[in-house]
Amino acid sequence: MANTVTGAGMPALFGARGYPPALEWIARRAEAFVIPLAALVVGMALFSLFILAVGKSPILLYETMWRGGFGSWFSIQNSLSRAAPLLLAALCVALPARLGLVVIGGEGAIVLGGVGAAAIGVALSGAPSFIVILAMGVAGMAAGGIWIGAVGALRHYRAVNETISSLLMAYIAIALMNQLVEGPLRDPASLNKPSTQPLADMYRIGNIPGMDVHWGLVVGVVACILSWVLIEKTRWGFAARIAGGNVRAAQVQGLAVGPLIVGFTALAGGFAGLAGMLEVAAVQGSANASLAAGYGYTGILVAFLARHNPLAIIPVAILLGGIDASGGLIQRRMDLPDATVLVLQGMIFIVILFSETFYGRFKAFNPDLWKGAS
Amino acid sequence: MGATEIGLWGVPLAILGGAIRVSTPFIFVSLGEAITERSGRINLGLEGTLVFGAMTAYAVAVKTNSPWLGLLAAAFAGLCFGLFHGWICKFPKVNDIAIGIALMLFGSGLAFFFGKPFIKPKAPNLPAIPFGGWSDIPQVQAALDVNVLFLIGAVLSVILWWAFRNTRAGLIVRVVGDSSDAARAMGLNPDTIRLLATGVGGALAGIGGAYLSLYYPGSWTERISSGQGLMAVALVIFARWNPLGCFAAALLFGGAGALGPALQSVGVTQGYYLFYAAPYILTLIIMIATSSPTRSLAGAPGELSITK
Numbered sequence: 001m002a003n004t005v006t007g008a009g010m011p012a013l014f015g016a017r018g019y020p021p022a023l024e025w026i027a028r029r030a031e032a033f034v035i036p037l038a039a040l041v042v043g044m045a046l047f048s049l050f051i052l053a054v055g056k057s058p059i060l061l062y063e064t065m066w067r068g069g070f071g072s073w074f075s076i077q078n079s080l081s082r083a084a085p086l087l088l089a090a091l092c093v094a095l096p097a098r099l100g101l102v103v104i105g106g107e108g109a110i111v112l113g114g115v116g117a118a119a120i121g122v123a124l125s126g127a128p129s130f131i132v133i134l135a136m137g138v139a140g141m142a143a144g145g146i147w148i149g150a151v152g153a154l155r156h157y158r159a160v161n162e163t164i165s166s167l168l169m170a171y172i173a174i175a176l177m178n179q180l181v182e183g184p185l186r187d188p189a190s191l192n193k194p195s196t197q198p199l200a201d202m203y204r205i206g207n208i209p210g211m212d213v214h215w216g217l218v219v220g221v222v223a224c225i226l227s228w229v230l231i232e233k234t235r236w237g238f239a240a241r242i243a244g245g246n247v248r249a250a251q252v253q254g255l256a257v258g259p260l261i262v263g264f265t266a267l268a269g270g271f272a273g274l275a276g277m278l279e280v281a282a283v284q285g286s287a288n289a290s291l292a293a294g295y296g297y298t299g300i301l302v303a304f305l306a307r308h309n310p311l312a313i314i315p316v317a318i319l320l321g322g323i324d325a326s327g328g329l330i331q332r333r334m335d336l337p338d339a340t341v342l343v344l345q346g347m348i349f350i351v352i353l354f355s356e357t358f359y360g361r362f363k364a365f366n367p368d369l370w371k372g373a374s
Numbered sequence: 375m376g377a378t379e380i381g382l383w384g385v386p387l388a389i390l391g392g393a394i395r396v397s398t399p400f401i402f403v404s405l406g407e408a409i410t411e412r413s414g415r416i417n418l419g420l421e422g423t424l425v426f427g428a429m430t431a432y433a434v435a436v437k438t439n440s441p442w443l444g445l446l447a448a449a450f451a452g453l454c455f456g457l458f459h460g461w462i463c464k465f466p467k468v469n470d471i472a473i474g475i476a477l478m479l480f481g482s483g484l485a486f487f488f489g490k491p492f493i494k495p496k497a498p499n500l501p502a503i504p505f506g507g508w509s510d511i512p513q514v515q516a517a518l519d520v521n522v523l524f525l526i527g528a529v530l531s532v533i534l535w536w537a538f539r540n541t542r543a544g545l546i547v548r549v550v551g552d553s554s555d556a557a558r559a560m561g562l563n564p565d566t567i568r569l570l571a572t573g574v575g576g577a578l579a580g581i582g583g584a585y586l587s588l589y590y591p592g593s594w595t596e597r598i599s600s601g602q603g604l605m606a607v608a609l610v611i612f613a614r615w616n617p618l619g620c621f622a623a624a625l626l627f628g629g630a631g632a633l634g635p636a637l638q639s640v641g642v643t644q645g646y647y648l649f650y651a652a653p654y655i656l657t658l659i660i661m662i663a664t665s666s667p668t669r670s671l672a673g674a675p676g677e678l679s680i681t682k
Contacts, residue, residue: 102471159667163418163471164608168654168661171601175651182647300475339486346480350462353472357465 024367031365036305039355043348050343056334064333068326075325077212083321084213085110087220088275089299090306090313091227092148095268096162097308098231099261100244103151105166106272107296108173109144113273114280115177116143118196118287119185121203121280129202136203136277144273145266147173152265156258162265174292181288195288205282216278220317223271227310240264272296298324301349320345384513385636391517392632393625394524395590399424399582400624401527403606405534406578408615410456412538413571414551414564414677415463418474420579421603422481423455427583429489432594435497441588444497448584449577455481456576460569470679478603485596492594500589523585527621534617547571551675579603601654608657612664614673630656 048058069079092106117136124132147169154160180196187197205215231237243250243257250257275295280287302320306312327341363369403420410417427448435444459477463470503525506518538544546567550557554564582602587594609627613619634649664671 102475104475154662157667158662159665160661161611161665163475164604165658165661167601167604168608168658171654172651172658175647175654178650179645179647297479301479304472304476337487337490339483339490342479342483343487346476346483349476350473350480353476354462354465354468356467356469359467 019367019370027365027367031359031362032307034365035355035358036307036352039351040305040348043351044344046351047344047347050347054336056336061330061334061336064330065323065326068329069322074212075322078325079318079322080211080213080217081321082324083317084216084220085275085279085295086299086302086317086321086324087217087224087313088271088278089295090302090317091223091299091310092144092268092272092296093300093303094306094308094310094313095227095231095271096148096152096265097303098237098240098244099264100247101152101155101261101265102163103148103166103265103268104163104300105148105151105168105170105173105296106269106299107292107294108166108170109147109269109272110276110279110296111170111173111177111291112147113140113144113276114284114291115180115185115196115276115287116140116273117277118199118280119180121199122185122197125200125203132203133205133281136281137274140273140277140280141270142273144276145270148269148272149262149266151269152261153258155265156261170296177287177291178289185287187286190286190288193288195284195286198286199281203281204285205278214278214282216275216282219274219278221314223274224310224313227271231310236260236263272299298345301345304349305352382640385640387513387517388636388639389629389632391513391519392636393629394517394520395628396631397624397628398521398524398527398585398590399602400606400609400627401524401531401621402582402585403579403603404609404613404620404624405527405531405617406452406456406575406582407606407610408613408617408620409534409547409578410568410572410575411610411678412551412615412675413547413568414554414675415460415470415568415572416474416607416679417456417459417477417572417575418471418604418607419455419459419477419481420474420575420606421599421601422478422485423452423576423579424481424583424586424603425599426455426481426485427452427580428587428598429485429492429583429594430580431584432497432587433489433492435588436492436495439498441498441500444588445500445581445584448580450580452580452583453573453577455580456573457569459576460572463572464565464569489594489596493596496593497588499592500585502589521585521589523581523589527624531617531621538617548675551677553676579606605653605657608661611671612657612660614671615675616673627653627656 044062051058051061068075070076089106089110092109093103096103117140120139121132121136124135148166151162151166151169154165155162181194185196186194207214208218231240239250239255239260242253243255243260247257276291279291284290298320302313302317305320306316323341323344327338330336330340331338360366403424407417407420430451431441431444431448433444434447435441438444455477459470459473462468462473500521500523502519502521504515504518505520506515509515509518538548546562549560550562550564550567557564557567583599586598591598605627609623610620613623630653633652634646637649638646
């Protein structure tokens with residue numbers, strides 16, 4: 001990655017190459033905005049061709065998508081509600097990515113976080129609501145944290161590939177949830193859709209005042225900001241970035257890479273577990289199969305689109321929340337399958353990954369290629 | 375039903391039958407993945423290829439009334455997915471694991487998009503050979519109903535095992551997988567060979583998908599795969615990139631997958647969902663047991679990013 005800021009901190013008005021340092025700095029930063037945006041536009045253009053090929057109007061599609069996602073206060077609130085779990089699910093991918101790990105099994109942590117929170121919420125019924133909600137959050141984070149932390153530990157101490165192990169563990173987590181919800185935790189009153197016992201109303205998380213969006217959105221945004229501070233401003237984050245760049249170098253410098261990896265993956269899983277807890281406490285009211293709604297997988301896309309930057313996750317999650325939210329309207333108005341949104345997401349994902357190859361190759365963004373530089 | 379006549383013997387018999395039935399897609403995907411990984415690249419997108427292959431095979435079989443045309447179409451669709459993966463990964467800085475994840479989502483998305491109208495209609499199945507005809511017991515007959523694709527897969531793993539050792543093409547793939555520099559020194563183009571290897575791998579995964587929709591479970595639904603393409607990646611590591619090992623490991627996985635239904639058939643219903651997770655747990659245990667932090671895996675291609 002070409003993010004070394006040449007010339008920064010130099011007292012001279014002009015940098016080493018005869019350009020103002022500020023211009024070089026802007027050029028390098030602009031790359032991080034322009035390339036993903038261009039990739040997004042190219043992805044949407046390719047999707048237009050796909051929609052044309054199946055005989056529908058791309059203009060009508062994007063108009064419908066805008067209307068379903070952001071066109072009215074109602075649809076904006078809907079998008080924001082869907083963005084809440086995406087923020088936390090994306091952190092589950094972005095934090096380990098800073099250590100060079102590709103964790104894709106966040107869905108498992110979401111599911112177990114939800115089950116853990118529901119079990120605690122029912123077990124503690126009768127206690128003051130503040131304590132119970134806090135305990136549910138802790139239980140959700142612990143369940144998710146143990147799950148993904150184990151992936152990190154297996155990676156570091158046993159060299160088990162984290163991409164595959166996290167995905168296998170996601171399938172195991174879903175089976176575990178089905179077993180618990182069908183068996184020991186089942187509410188006998190839930191007939192067609194096995195669920196845990198419903199949470200009492202006082203233990204449910206309500207909406208942000210004046211909005212139809214639950215508090216999970218605030219939790220997600222705060223988690224993203226805290227993650228950004230952790231990575232960019234603390235020595236743990238600095239150590240993680242070194243280890244992500246080169247594990248050997250980090251070990252030579254005496255960094256405790258093992259605890260670092262386990263800690264970061266556990267925190268990442270904890271955030272995903274929190275997403276599960278919020279789904280239970282704010283949306284579903286109990287743990288059931290709806291927890292495995294695919295937020296973990298959309299979160300992968302969000303994290304990659306944001307290039308694993310926690311602050312960039314916030315707008316990207318809202319954008320993808322909007323795309324998700326418009327799926328139903330597209331289905332009804334244009335008579336397209338509900339998987340249309342999935343195809344769009346897949347296309348954008350591929351183009352975004354492909355765009356990695358362009359970093360550092362455009363002259364406008366790379367002062368190293370400017371006149372006179374070697 | 376004669377379930378009580380053979381009593382508990384039904385359990386190992388059902389596991390054997392299940393192993394033969396369930397393992398076929400694993401055989402094809404893992405052989406495809408083995409070819410790809412031997413060339414030094416990993417394709418996690420085979421999961422998406424499997425799902426798309428299943429949909430294509432089913433759709434074409436419904437339209438043409440021929441399961442074999444469906445099979446061919448699935449192989450062709452898989453070839454296209456594989457070639458696309460191979461093409462896009464040759465650009466600098468493009469991560470093959472991440473592209474695999476993207477293709478997994480994209481393949482499933484396309485399959486669900488085009489597969490919607492095919493959830494209802496019934497397609498003709500691929501034929502099976504009744505090796506259990508000598509027996510009067512229906513369970514034995516059911517267990518020994520072997521699909522032709524299983525036999526083709528078994529033969530294919532022997533051929534591939536032989537070809538990797540003894541043919542020029544096998545040697546070329548292995549050299550490219552072990553060292554791009556050595557391959558270039560020999561006058562080979564690693565990108566082209568990886569492109570072809572990924573393409574062939576995709577075609578085999580497409581065939582694996584066709585088996586799912588055209589024989590077992592034998593219909594197209596959106597949950598047809600549940601991670602079999604990804605488990606094949608772990609399976610290839612377990613098999614040490616050896617095609618014969620892939621065949622054996624696929625049988626083992628098939629047997630693990632059949633454990634839950636087999637126990638349920640004799641009345642053991644406790645922990646049904648946990649038995650359902652048995653193949654995933656088995657895969658994970660095998661990965662933990664065979665990985666090591668201190669030495670690289672025996673037989674691993676040197677250029678493979680997953681074992682570095």
